Amino acid sequence: xxxxxxxxxxxxxxxxxxxxxxxxxxxxxxxxxxxxxxxxxxxxxxxxxxxxxxxxxxxxxxxxxxxxxxxxxxxxxxxxxxxxx
Numbered sequence: 001x002x003x004x005x006x007x008x009x010x011x012x013x014x015x016x017x018x019x020x021x022x023x024x025x026x027x028x029x030x031x032x033x034x035x036x037x038x039x040x041x042x043x044x045x046x047x048x049x050x051x052x053x054x055x056x057x058x059x060x061x062x063x064x065x066x067x068x069x070x071x072x073x074x075x076x077x078x079x080x081x082x083x084x085x
Contacts, residue, residue: 007047014040014074021077029080036073043070 014036021033043066049059 004047007044011040011044014070025081029077032073032077032080036070036077039066039070039073042066 018033018037018040021029022037025033043063046059046063046066050056050063053059
């Protein structure tokens with residue numbers, strides 16, 4: 001239950017952040033907010049699939065890969081918003 005509650009909080013936060021950035025900074029960050037939003041939806045879909053299909057290994061592995069890609073998207077967004085001097 002803790003993982004699901006944390007996932008809900010992350011989904012709400014990152015989803016609202018991505019939508020806000022799409023409206024405000026679409027030119028400055030390119031496709032990064034769009035990629036973040038797509039990866040977030042895919043990640044939640046894989047998490048729901050894990051529950052519905054009783055945790056098959058392929059879906060669980062894809063869920064882990066999705067988490068890594070989501071982390072990379074957040075890092076890319078951080079680099080876009082706060083570039084190094």
